[in-house]
Amino acid sequence: MATGLIALLDDVAALAKVAAASLDDVAAQAGRAGVKAAGVVVDDAAVTPRYVVGFAAARELPIIWRIALGSLKNKLLFLLPAALLLSLLAPWAITPLLMLGGAFLCYEGAEKLYEALWPHAAHEHEAKTGAAPEDPVAFEEARISSAIKTDFILSAEIMALTLATVPEASLWMQAAVLALVGLGITIAVYAAVALIVKADDAGVALVARARTGAVRGLGRLLVVGMPVFLKLLGMVGTVAMLWVGGGILLHGLEEYGITGPAHLLHDAAEAAGHAVPTLGGVVAWLVTAAGSAVVGLVVGAALIPVVEHVVAPLARRLRPGGGAARHAS
Numbered sequence: 001m002a003t004g005l006i007a008l009l010d011d012v013a014a015l016a017k018v019a020a021a022s023l024d025d026v027a028a029q030a031g032r033a034g035v036k037a038a039g040v041v042v043d044d045a046a047v048t049p050r051y052v053v054g055f056a057a058a059r060e061l062p063i064i065w066r067i068a069l070g071s072l073k074n075k076l077l078f079l080l081p082a083a084l085l086l087s088l089l090a091p092w093a094i095t096p097l098l099m100l101g102g103a104f105l106c107y108e109g110a111e112k113l114y115e116a117l118w119p120h121a122a123h124e125h126e127a128k129t130g131a132a133p134e135d136p137v138a139f140e141e142a143r144i145s146s147a148i149k150t151d152f153i154l155s156a157e158i159m160a161l162t163l164a165t166v167p168e169a170s171l172w173m174q175a176a177v178l179a180l181v182g183l184g185i186t187i188a189v190y191a192a193v194a195l196i197v198k199a200d201d202a203g204v205a206l207v208a209r210a211r212t213g214a215v216r217g218l219g220r221l222l223v224v225g226m227p228v229f230l231k232l233l234g235m236v237g238t239v240a241m242l243w244v245g246g247g248i249l250l251h252g253l254e255e256y257g258i259t260g261p262a263h264l265l266h267d268a269a270e271a272a273g274h275a276v277p278t279l280g281g282v283v284a285w286l287v288t289a290a291g292s293a294v295v296g297l298v299v300g301a302a303l304i305p306v307v308e309h310v311v312a313p314l315a316r317r318l319r320p321g322g323g324a325a326r327h328a329s
Contacts, residue, residue: 102248110300
């Protein structure tokens, strides 16, 4: 009896060691995948705050919380099983789906730039596409929905990059790595967004309650500087949508054998990096990002009239009651 118990405990210990090794392996694989996806994570953190700016301070954290929950649903409920199924059953579909998402990011980025340069024309465009609700509650809902849609595309890129780091792993290992990366990245991104958005409120608290002049000075710096920083971050977020979208399209074209545009941009980045050897990597990255953003802007600008005159009318026609409303008008 005692011998059997000892054997059972040995088996349990062996299983525990295997489980611990597996968890370590998952953590290591997730860490490597997270590093590979870091560029898209930074873009995600830059894009998201622009969806919160303009609301009352009391609504900022609830909005961030809802977007974060939507991001988790995107990654864990939709993208994780979809990525695994597509990799097993239809790996050929991953690239065109990512390219469609990239085109959406290009459109979003170009539309925001259009709004900044020609606000009146952009307002008319939004009215025709049904993207500019006047009611504050509807406006908040529309902003959250838009943020979650954009997050879906960025999350799809993150999950695709993550899956590409573990192509030979077992199905459960891939699922565990995807889940761990998705959860970790979501927490990191939206915690950072919350800190950025609420920094000015922290500055007000420091000015009101601090006992030393230096701390009050830091508070005043936050109060004065954060609106400017958020405006700059919003601009970076718009450009990030363009360069990520353009980069996805360039990579997708490479997958289909159209390598010229990507190679041309790569050669230009390499030449610029060699011209400034002390900052070669930074300069090469900037040229790559700028070139991808130009591609994204061209594609996005071309999509604005397509969305206005083709996609939006078709969506209204397919919407329940859309045909009846049009007939009544």
